[in-house]
Amino acid sequence: MSHPVDRRTFLRRSAIAVLGVTAAGLGAANYVQRRRVPWDRDAFGPLGEARVAVVRATSYSHGLEETVLDGLRAVGADVGGARVLLKPNLVEYDPGTTINTDPRLVAATVAAMRRLGAAEVIVAEGPGHRRDTQYVLTATGLSSALADVDAAFVDLNTDAVTARRLRSHYTKLGSLWLPRSVVEADVVVSMPKMKTHHWAGVTLSLKNLFGCVPGRIYGWPKNALHLAGLEPAILDVAAAIRPALAIVDGIVGMEGNGPISGTPVASGVLIFGNDPVAADVVAARSMNVDPERVPYLMEAGRFLGQADLEQIRMEGEDPGQEATDFALLPTFAHLRVGSSAEPAPLPEAPG
């Protein structure tokens, strides 16, 4: 079922106007004003129609593979004959909360991709806090979940690397080492946990891509990216990888002091998108966060993906109607839909 999203909660402003207003109040967003077009025009084509599906899902146990299959079909995922790389969020392990993309969702997605005709499906991540990937893989249950579906895992922290010149220029990084598995994949699928983030407001499919940057060069945590400016680095890394699909795990998300020390919140949704920016905009709305107040999302909407809801074809549930209030730290109270709070100054983010 297709229907337009209720746009009343979105301010009708052009992306540039939004950024001008927002940046005036947010020190963290000053990067957007330095350069009018901080990307190579020939590297990023015009933005097309994005498709996003919000699918109710309250359990990791029942019919998840079918749910994922339906979601992927709803956004027109075309993976026939493709080498698919699934990039879940696997940061560190804490049995008391929900830091990581649930392994059952990852396994269900492997199976769904195969049913859609993918030639090969691998799961890959470079954990950002824990250097011992073997431990995180095992402790989280991802190792056994992948064994159940006979899927290979690639540790992106130790994978072969390729130097990639950046075609966007929000940071001064200039180039990045990227794992060969990521570079050579036909389809990269960003699979974040739906979480609030204590330095960025929300962490979704764009921020999740920090895990593609190899820790053996950029460190644990990947502090070189934070040093380059957290939001600018989100944009440059995402623009270097350009995932074709996003699947946001909001069955149980994390609110409050995410991405590590927050509280589980049963939000009961999976969000699928054929455009990671569009998926993140809709996911933010599902958290009752106004995506137009998240500067990096709006900036990504200028060149990387669709942040204009009029250009997002929605399938399934209405994210506004189905939204769950994700608790926000006081510094991000202004992100709440309808909030009159002023942006607060943010501390420098070390990692």
Added chain:
Amino acid sequence: MSDPVSDSFLDALAATRTSDGGFGPRAGLPSEPESTALAALALDDQEARAWLAAHQRADGSLARSLGSVTNEASTALAALALDGDAGRGAANAIAATRAGHLESSSALPFDDDLRGWPWTAGAFGWVEPTAWAVLALRVVLPGTTDAIEEGVGMLRDRECVGGGWNYGNRIVLDEELPPFGQPTAMAMLALQAFEDDEVWRRGMAALRGLWRQEAAGGLTLAVATAALRVNHDYDATACAAALADNFDRTRFLGDIVALAWAAIATGTGLGRLMINDP
């Protein structure tokens, strides 16, 4: 007399050497400074040392650069692995550098006079590269007391509440962050011979618990075995047994850094990480 467990690590490691004499992070990948330095320590290997020496910069450091990012953290491991002037040159390069400055805040309280060492030049200091630097300076250049004291001070400052270390944040937004096994073991390698110190005692107690909780991780077990051995702890034998068992089952998923640490921890290479100062 050879030890079959140590020999299995050494044999597996030696088999991953690349054609240029160095070692990569996984079998078949190009040589890199960290894996080559650890292999040189584990195997007491002149070819690997030659690779390191050939890649030293004029200031003695080893670096990997691309764009605006330069990773020099492995210089400390090279200092431990290299002999003579080459090793001292690498250690001097460490003594001459520090992490970038980040101001302490209520969100992130810490002593911002104690910078430690970063993963990448100009970035914030973290526990693992700082532990490597402290260990290298204490072994190779024990006279660099200012640098050593700063590094030890940084490790003390970033100790998790209750003992042990994670990557290097003690408290973030009023949340006490938990310790992890692998960086705790790295810190305890750096803090060996501090037996009279409360931080050392808490760290050892934390490590004895953490390696058991995290025994699924080969790298954790390998570094923990090394830390327990150099600190003459009774738990070293049990940890080494868990390490051997993990390797038999998983081959550490092909991680050469974990394999090299296992070879160091159970072999004679550990002697080069021993601190002899009073």
